[in-house]
Amino acid sequence: xxxxxxxxxxxxxxxxxxxxxxxxxxxxxxxxxxxxxxxxxxxxxxxxxxxxxxxxxxxxxxxxxxxxxxxxxxxxxxxxxxxxxxxxxxxxxxxxxxxxxxxxxxxxxxxxxxxxxxxxxxxxxxxxxxxxxxxxxxxxxxxxxxxxxxxxxxxxxxxxxxxxxxxxxxxxxxxxxxxxxxxxxxxxxxxxxxxxxxxxxxxxxxxxxxxxxxxxxxxxxxxxxxxxxxxxxxxxxxxxxxxxxxxxxxxxxxxxxxxxxxxxxxxxxxxxxxxxxxxxxxxxxxxxxxxxxxxxxxxxxxxxxxxxxxxxxxxxxxxxxxxxxxxxxxxxxxxxxxxxxxxxxxxxxxxxxxxxxxxxxxxxxxxxxxxxxxx
Ligand SMILES: NC(=O)c1ccc[n+]([C@@H]2O[C@H](COP(=O)([O-])OP(=O)(O)OC[C@H]3O[C@@H](n4cnc5c(N)ncnc54)[C@H](O)[C@@H]3O)[C@@H](O)[C@H]2O)c1
Ligand SMILES: [Zn+2]
Numbered sequence: 001x002x003x004x005x006x007x008x009x010x011x012x013x014x015x016x017x018x019x020x021x022x023x024x025x026x027x028x029x030x031x032x033x034x035x036x037x038x039x040x041x042x043x044x045x046x047x048x049x050x051x052x053x054x055x056x057x058x059x060x061x062x063x064x065x066x067x068x069x070x071x072x073x074x075x076x077x078x079x080x081x082x083x084x085x086x087x088x089x090x091x092x093x094x095x096x097x098x099x100x101x102x103x104x105x106x107x108x109x110x111x112x113x114x115x116x117x118x119x120x121x122x123x124x125x126x127x128x129x130x131x132x133x134x135x136x137x138x139x140x141x142x143x144x145x146x147x148x149x150x151x152x153x154x155x156x157x158x159x160x161x162x163x164x165x166x167x168x169x170x171x172x173x174x175x176x177x178x179x180x181x182x183x184x185x186x187x188x189x190x191x192x193x194x195x196x197x198x199x200x201x202x203x204x205x206x207x208x209x210x211x212x213x214x215x216x217x218x219x220x221x222x223x224x225x226x227x228x229x230x231x232x233x234x235x236x237x238x239x240x241x242x243x244x245x246x247x248x249x250x251x252x253x254x255x256x257x258x259x260x261x262x263x264x265x266x267x268x269x270x271x272x273x274x275x276x277x278x279x280x281x282x283x284x285x286x287x288x289x290x291x292x293x294x295x296x297x298x299x300x301x302x303x304x305x306x307x308x309x310x311x312x313x314x315x316x317x318x319x320x321x322x323x324x325x326x327x328x329x330x331x332x333x334x335x336x337x338x339x340x341x342x343x344x345x346x347x348x349x350x351x352x353x354x355x356x357x358x359x360x361x362x363x364x365x366x367x368x369x370x371x372x373x374x375x
Pocket of ligand 2: 134182246263267
């Protein structure tokens with residue numbers, strides 16, 4: 001499958017195919033000059049060596065550059081080391097950087113590619129589910145500062161994205177499931193067919209079947225790509241839709257759940273919350289709320305915020321960049337397949353829902369939450 005992303009004068013394709021890295025679709029610009037594959041030792045061993053060998057056999061002059069594994073290396077210090085390594089290997093403005101790995105390698109690789117000699121081509125080769133459906137689409141690159149995540153970065157589109165779902169076989173289970181949460185999100189915000197497909201293929205998805213995953217990934221990329229095409233630089237407010245489930249997720253990640261939850265797990269909890277809130281605020285049918293809760297559960301994702309302190313969560317949610325003043329802003333869902341931003345959710349409504357014991361009791365009572373919400 002090929003998803004075409006058009007942005008201004010830039011257009012590129014996201015190729016999604018099981019087995020793609022066995023026979024990489026070599027573009028002409030790789031045939032000349034020197035190139036680098038940026039990755040880490042873990043990914044290199046699992047899939048990088050193989051790709052490198054195939055590219056070299058096809059006559060491409062390419063060398064591997066390693067960066068350390070982990071979010072804590074998403075820094076300017078790593079950027080400098082990688083750029084030094086490109087220079088040492090004789091990369092020129094005609095060269096390309098292939099970034100192979102999860103979102104960390106993708107974000108660092110994209111940032112280096114956008115600034116090395118004022119910009120060279122890069123190809124994203126995402127190898128985590130999160131990277132395949134989220135960080136490889138949209139052109140955001142960047143690194144963390146001590147004071148905050150992704151505080152230095154650029155908007156820079158890759159020349160191509162090579163996505164092969166077979167590489168996901170080696171991902172740790174939690175990492176895999178966390179990526180699924182962003183696909184559930186894509187279904188809720190813009191693709192009811194994708195959502196239904198997930199409901200009908202739970203077994204295949206949990207078994208990481210590459211064919212089912214190809215459908216999921218391609219459709220989720222398309223949902224994100226359409227939104228990005230409307231709002232490339234995040235100025236029109238449209239990208240806010242991508243934040244569905246993320247207001248509570250960020251509160252959980254930065255505050256009370258720090259270090260305990262993967263981003264995708266926090267998003268799953270945040271989506272369950274947003275769906276329940278949507279009953280009251282957006283007239284979302286009870287059935288749609290139940291479908292979301294049931295799908296999250298069948299994919300092994302959490303959907304309850306039991307155990308986290310409601311007052312701290314509300315405080316953190318009000319700090320969200322969408323919010324202004326006393327109310328909380330939340331992306332709400334009138335029904336699976338569409339969302340809108342509600343900037344005036346009363347703080348009391350959020351607090352009540354967070355404290356609602358019926359929700360804490362479990363999924364199936366959870367849908368009744370709206371009757372407990374006060375205004
Ligand atoms: N640019 C964007 O638009 C965007 C969007 C979402 C997230 N992000 C960023 O992405 C990062 C998170 O990405 P992530 O979740 O991919 O984390 P990650 O890059 O740290 O990868 C998670 C772990 O999985 C390993 N790994 C990668 N591929 C593997 C494979 N096939 N088999 C086994 N192990 C594998 C990695 O080496 C790492 O240890 C964050 O820094 C976040 O800010 C960026
Ligand atoms: Zn996310």
